[in-house]
Amino acid sequence: MDIKLPNSTLRKYLTTKASAEKIAEVLTLCGPSVDQLHHLEHDYVYDIEAITNRVDTASAFGIAREAAAILPLFGIKATLVNSPYDIKASDLPERKNTKLPLDVEIKDESLIPHFAAIVLDKLTVKDSPDEIKNQLELSGVRPLNNLIDITNYLTLCFGQPVHIFDYDKILGHKMILRESKPGEKVITLDGKTHELKGGDIVIEDGEGRLIDLCGIMGGKLSEVDEKTKRAVLYVQTYHPKKIRRTSLYTQERTLAAQIFEKQPDSRLVIPTLIEGVNLLVKYASAVVASDSIDLFLSKPVKKTVKLDLKWLNRLIGFDFDYKTVSSILSNLGFKIKKLSTYVLEAEVPTWRLHDISIPEDLTEEVARVYGYFRLQSQLPVTANLSVLTDPLLDWEYQAKKYLADLGFTEVFNYSLVSKEVFAKANIDPNHSVSLTNPLTTEFESMRRSLIPSLLMDLENNQGKIDLPIRIFELSNIYLTDEHKKNKLPEERSILVIATQGLDYRHAKGSLEAVLQSLHLNNVNFIKQNDDSGPWQQNQTAEIYSDKHFLGVFGTIKPEVKSAFALNGEVVLANLDFQTISNLANTNFGYTPISEYPDLIEDITIQSDLHISELIQLIKQESKLVTKVIYKDSLKNKHTFTIHFNDSKKNLSQEEVNLIKERFLKIR
């Protein structure tokens, strides 16, 4: 929650010689961060980030309180002045006129810890004085008229939202605070009609009309206008979760809602009401026309936290003495009781009740106000661990690096994709992990295959860069199993290698090189007979290492190429990298080099078998065959270069000829 705070407003509550720059600097180091300090002609504005648990800092007074606690540690005197907590009941102007009736009924006391209201008469609606208008404008609020401006000004000063109703528009002069019923409608001040889901906090008047969407925005029906003479000034705190829920689904993230959902201090309600009456008397000629209605339905319970200084010093890594700790906490509003030399008890101030509950919370207060920048920097000394990283992570990097070295460029696509792109790639989009709140249909479900993304990448690069294109992605895919509802989706590491404008053999060569670099045993390619999926039948192989299925490699179907408007040969491998990682071998050993020279012969075999089968058969024919290199084919005549070697002696041509004879019988 970001607030804009004029320096002039801050200085009403803070007396110090510190410059605005110095205040911004020390707040950033030790308190709420000042994102920016704007220098204006007659003033400064601090852009302040009031963090979620510190709604007490979302006001001029709250920031003054922080600055007053922090500045002394920089050797600068600072005093907090005009505290709303010093406002007394006797500061409320007396009622002089006849009493105007206001009947309040609260249906459920858990909705509203503190309800306060007062009726004012004889109001004059006009512009606010320049001083108030200027401060509001600098804080980012548009001045409207004195009545509205004063409510906004109170919020700027104290961080307590305030509302003002036109008394004469509250029919029956009755306010019934209750939960909304499903389907009820309320028109808010911004002119929007909200159909309520039920369970929202609302106020109904004597005629059953909704006049307030509580904690979010006032109702149009009871809006003050230039004719308003009599009004109800209304200050309160609400059940935070109810406010948050209504604010989120009505998409009314008003300042009031953002404050109320974070539980502001209920002890500020009455001081704010009294200050408001005084401002209205001063600037709108108001006179008090009722007793103040003060229903403090849920009073905060006193809370104390014990703090052991030895423990505190261990967690911070510093040597604080009792005096420093107790003075920092006292300056922040804690009441300190000394229990022993090293132990104190801190009573939490009412504005920090929802934020401070354990010693760690006090530790933060002491350390930050003292200044983290004053602490040492040291590397921890810990025992070494005997656990190992999952080898998958290392193999992934190794394969990526190898592919990059082979000339492939790594791409990173979003895991989130549209279902439509799956249909284009002829891949079933069902059983994907889908989002219930996608950002757009472009990012509606989690990829169960990387292939569509890579095809899209080729499409997007076509015409921009010369062929051939070599790309790869190594990422997780996400698989659900409807039968295992309680299990997490499976996240599996997959490698897709794609080439465009490169022939099958060259693409396959790169793939074989990667698999070789991982030292997989006995990799073989077997013709795939399945025609489903993006690959072209008769141009696609399944890849195995021994009996383990590694993936599929082949040419992309023309139908799929057409869907992505891809030209040229597109060859793609989809590999289960988890399995590859399991099989990857670091313990591969080596074969000694024979002392005797190879005899090398070319041989042509006529056969209808697959080339890989021929190579297997040639190798099986004799132990003297050490290497078989495929040369080329003419129809079903295939030529191979074959190396023969005997590690024990020089081979004779006769021995080799005998083996060659046997090759020719292979069919």
Place this chain on the structure above:
Amino acid sequence: MNLNIYLKQLNIDAKQAQTFSVLKEIEIKYLGRTGVFNTEFDKLSKPDKQKNGQEFNQKKQQAQEIINHRNQELIEEESKKSFDVTIPGILPPIGHLHLVTQAIKEISDIFEKIGFIRRRYPEIDTDWYAAEGLNIPKDHPARDDQETFYVSENLVLTPHTSNGQLREMEAMKTPPIKMINIGKTYRRQIDVSHTPMFHQFEGLLIDKNINITHLIGVGNYFVQNYFGKDRRVRLRPHHFQFTEPSFEIDITCGVCGGVGCRLCKAGWLELGGAGMVHPAVLKNGGIDQKKYSGFAFGWGVERVLAMKYNLPDIRNIYSIDLRILNQF
């Protein structure tokens, strides 16, 4: 002993030699220890050897000169060649690792050197690990900051790598715990500084007597190794539900060196969140919070990349235009 015939033959052989290795073979054939010359000489009787010794040495020397001469010719032939040395080389296909892969490798190497174990935990996880177990109750305003994608009521795309904290505590059971969890994270936002998918690196250290100064130390160690040895961190107060105290970590601006410039906030750049692990989180992870304390941080991989290379638009990291990717 008639060596002249061999000298004649050597002359022919040497002239035909076009390479240094062939010439070397010829030299060995004639002048080697068991070469033609020595073999002929060995055939002689002892007195003949004495008689012909001088002539033999002369002929051998002539043979060596023939070889040396041809060798010199070959050297001169090759030295004569001349070409434009500025001619562009013929490149092999050149591939590129993605910037994110490079950064992850660099980051994990830096942390592994000080004993942090690299981990990867689920990207789709239960609300317990991603929020509730991290002390973020349902309908808490702190959930606003997370912009979470939901798969179902109980299943989310992890908006941070902090789900790895509880998972690591459960896996290790007793400290010391030293983890660097790097993974994909997701948030419902896209603009100049946000992509719906990004990467975080999550450090977690739990042991006896771990304090704030250790987080400062590890922060400085990281930024000095990753960004440069003159950089340092500072801690600013912040709030996260799963740490107490909580910090925002800034590093000194690399452009102005910390004095303040157009690119930074008064000399500092925001790196990311950190804090001392909240006792409730330790408890949820089954760690004895009386005995152990720890710190955690979760920083963006793309964020540190953008800071290191001054990338103005973080979405460019996820460009799939090869004209960009091929520059990485």
